[in-house]
Amino acid sequence: MKQTNWYKDAVIYQIYPRSFCDSNGDGVGDIPGIISKLDYLKELGVNCVWLSPVYNSPQEDNGYDISDYRNIYPPFGTMDDFKKMLDGMHERGIRLIMDLVVNHTSSEHVWFQEALKDPSSPYRDYYYFKKGRKNGKKPPNNWSGFFGKSTWERVGDSDEYYLHLFAKGQPDLNWENYRVRQEVKDILKFWLDLGVDGFRCDVITLISKKQDFKSRFPSLALTGKDAFVNGPRLHEYLHELNKDVISNYDAMTVGETVLSSLDDARALVDPKREELSMVFNFDHTDTDNYLGIKFLKRKFKVKRLKKVIKKWQLGLFNCGWNSLFIENHDQRRSVGRFGTDEAYREVGAKMLGTLYFFLQGTPFIYEGQEIGMTNAHFSSMDEIVDVESHDMAKMAKANFLLRPLINKSLFEVSRDNARTPMQWDDSKNGGFSSGTPWIRSNSNYQNINAKESIANPTSIFHYYQKLINIRKNDNVIKHGDYVELLRHNRHIFAYSRNFENEQYVVICSFSKKDLKVKGIDSILKGKLLISNYDNPQGNTFKPYEARVYKLVKEK
């Protein structure tokens, strides 16, 4: 099948179904709710949706724990609803990529249930069951997982444990077993034959593990990660999926490549190697923490952001493809983050949007980002549902050294900040549900909602519409190179993109004060493509001002 690489021209909107739109008043978003909002997506201008998991699941990790890969979680709807939604998207020129969660299943998946029931069942080898140390009293090794705890759960009072890098209801699949790989390929085929256009591959860099299962030198987080991140057979497995399935369709894959270096990523997206279409890199989300641990918050610095953006823009230029994002369901909201201030919500949100939309790669917008939704400002663990946050709170309780650090940042960085219901209008619960939402709505829905944003021509929504429009068929953004400008300025992030005789210059201020920017006089002569202020003039930048100029060089 001919690969059209359509994803390079896509702007992708992420839907977290549980929080998007509830059609039947049970407090949980659902597929009919999504169908009712397809015209909204069309109006925004996106041409692809990434749908977080809608498969059947006990929802320990909100669907990232799948118990049946070929059915829909009943509160979200039925397979018929799904097909209707897919048709509705395609009719509007919107593609759909599904979330592929195959590093682990749910512990309620029939494979795992069979494996538990009968140790001699072939399903036992679908997972990692290992004997514990000290006659089973201690786990097989000292690895610690992504939610802070041991990666091992004991099976009843036997001496065996099973591996889970996330919650205990998420046992890791054993990809060494060719049958597991065959099952995954069948799942891919099932959805591609239904007409979906690709996959966002959840924690895909974890699927291959070193097989020694020995303890490692203890570290603050993720002890043993050298054994389970970017494992020895990762590339081989991805190539196999690509060759046997993906390449038979005009489909794309984007890998959630946790903890990948630039070199790892280059190999993963090198078109010649036929592995993934693009990667999600997280370096920029670590510009406000220590050691890549989000609970260890650190003051944001523009210079750190400049450094990582440059590294990835240059690093994948002409050899791979970036994905671009500032929010998703695992990150707190960007309003008030990355050096912005919630008090300057509107200009700040538009500035960050400008900054990442002109980079090379495919931009993703997370639901609510386009209307500038804000963090929830939680004040009690009772308001938080997320399993990761609760596991971290337990860890803090048990570890007096980490306690002050985690407790200080937990409410602020909890993933639930991004999972409060989508704010559609100023009616009860922001129009998300007529019932009681599964997680409380953000109290600011009366002012911040999609209805208001659509009615207000200068809203963040309309600004995103413009950004999306500018990108359409734009060669400079798609093909141009990346040149960092004003490198030593601590408050300004500026870069140019250059293609043939055209140049775009993006200048973004991270200052809350008016700022005189030196050295841009020749740029100011260009044509202003977009700005988050009316009629910006001269070299004084207002708080969080962003401008993009187009310059045409004489041939």
Ligand code: NOJ
């Ligand atoms: C990454 C997903 O984005 C996150 O929400 C989930 O908890 C883990 N993977 C485990 O599937």
